[in-house]
Amino acid sequence: MNIFSRRNNELSEEAVLAALATVQEPELGGDLVSRRMIKHLQIDDSRVAVTIDLTTPACPLKDQIEQEVRAAVLRVPGVREVAVEFTATVRQNPGLFNKASIPGVAHVIAVASGKGGVGKSTVATNLAIALAQEGARAGLLDADVYGPSAPIMLNLKGRPPMVTPERKMVPLEAFGIRTISVGYLVPEDQPLIFRGPIISSMLRQFLYDVAWGELDYLVVDLPPGTGDIQLTLAQAIPLSGAVIVTTPQDVAMADVTRGIEMFRKLNVPILGLIENMSYFRCPHCGERAEIFAHGGAQAASRKFGVPFLGEIPLSLAIREGGDTGRPAVTSDQPEAYAEAFREVARNLAGRVSVATLA
Structure with missing residues (x-):
């Protein structure tokens, strides 16, 4: 599924993604892009809107991630405004195969x-x-x-x-x-x-x-x-x-x-x-x-x-x-x-x- 959308602008998706790739997931390690945590990215003239899919809605470092994302994207030439939204997908532990899981x-x-x-x-x-x-x-x-x-x-x-x-x-x-x-x-x-x-x-x-x-x-x-x-x-x-x-x-x-x-x-x-x-x-x-x-x-x-x-x-x-x-x-x-x-x-x-x- 394409996570990108854009409207009449000269900002490149590659430049914004490169900036997002400098932001590390502070607990899990690895950057937001390689961990596939960028759910949606929209570029509209000088405004960038990004949706980040967290591993839990109760993420203790959500504020830190938001601040670092804003700072990184604002360093991209031509960006004047950054909007950050969050979703969350709680992943199941794959290591419990030896015990009967509880459905749902x-x-x-x-x-x-x-x-x-x-x-x-x-x-x-x-x-x-x-x-x-x-x-x-x-x-x-x-x-x-x-x-x-x-x-x-x-x-x-x-x-x-x-x-x-x-x-x-x-x-x-x-x-x-x-x-x-x-x-x-x-x-x-x-x-x-x-x-x-x-x-x-x-x-x-x-x-x-x-x-x-x-x-x-x-x-x-x-x-x-x-x-x-x-x-x-x-x-x-x-x-x-x-x-x-x-x-x-x-x-x-x-x-x-x-x-x-x-x-x-x-x-x-x-x-x-x-x-x-x-x-x-x-x-x-x-x-x-x-x-x-x-x-x-x-x-x-x-x-x-x-x-x-x-x-x-x-x-x-x-x-x-x-x-x-x-x-x-x-x-x-x-x-x-x-x-x-x-x-x-x-x-x-x-x-x-x-x-x-x-």
């Missing part, structure tokens, strides 16, 4: 923690919504069968999913994402007493017997820990990679080590570490307190050679949002730190692209 789902991302109480489910829920806010098609699978939190965090309590004529569950929708959880199927006050094989079978149903539709990212909130259930799930699910959530203190770092080693033994890429409850900033005086220390996840990322995706502060607004079914990333309160979640989500999307296409 490009990437499955596990959110894990070595221990409970680090805010893993809060982070997973907000990451899924943040990816949707950035323009991606996102879903959330609440795989924490012993302590399902999605019904509360997404304000979906008491709403069982419908079933299609093909006997597939229809995921519920909230805040722009599709979601499934055992908590939608079992009364809130009923204890969940399952053995490992039953849990594995249930999770397989949630993956393959749910009408997920077309998704760029399916975020899976795994149970905490590194036991048999986690191993079984990680082996069964066609994971594009795993994210490990931790808090800064040393005792949490020991569990991070176990989590990283578990995924490495299963040949699951570690997409990065997230430091939750990283610090507390008083909403009244603005003073910062590092209640659980600070920087442990960054130190661990350097030690193990895995990316650091960002830090999420400790905040009453984040906790209240989870308890009331209004996730922090949907709030405009400064104390909810919605932009912190969005920044982590963009970094995560970038790492998925690197793991898939680099």
Whole structure:
């Protein structure tokens, strides 16, 4: 398909393309032209309009790419104006041929923690919504069968999913994402007493017997820990990679080590570490307190050679949002730190692209 169009001008397509070929994709490497990221190019007198096809709508370096494209094209003699637009095509990971893929789902991302109480489910829920806010098609699978939190965090309590004529569950929708959880199927006050094989079978149903539709990212909130259930799930699910959530203190770092080693033994890429409850900033005086220390996840990322995706502060607004079914990333309160979640989500999307296409 011809990506070029022009109207009565002396500017050459070759000169503009040569300029675009000097702009590197900052995460994947290689220039925009050789990576076939130029979707459309229009030259109209002294005006150039270019459409760039990103690898994710949540690209963390979109602004950098736009600035460098503008600067490069403006250096072409005769160009006075540059318009840059973006589209995005999320490519599926070609390396998962040995596991059954989920129809329509490009990437499955596990959110894990070595221990409970680090805010893993809060982070997973907000990451899924943040990816949707950035323009991606996102879903959330609440795989924490012993302590399902999605019904509360997404304000979906008491709403069982419908079933299609093909006997597939229809995921519920909230805040722009599709979601499934055992908590939608079992009364809130009923204890969940399952053995490992039953849990594995249930999770397989949630993956393959749910009408997920077309998704760029399916975020899976795994149970905490590194036991048999986690191993079984990680082996069964066609994971594009795993994210490990931790808090800064040393005792949490020991569990991070176990989590990283578990995924490495299963040949699951570690997409990065997230430091939750990283610090507390008083909403009244603005003073910062590092209640659980600070920087442990960054130190661990350097030690193990895995990316650091960002830090999420400790905040009453984040906790209240989870308890009331209004996730922090949907709030405009400064104390909810919605932009912190969005920044982590963009970094995560970038790492998925690197793991898939680099």
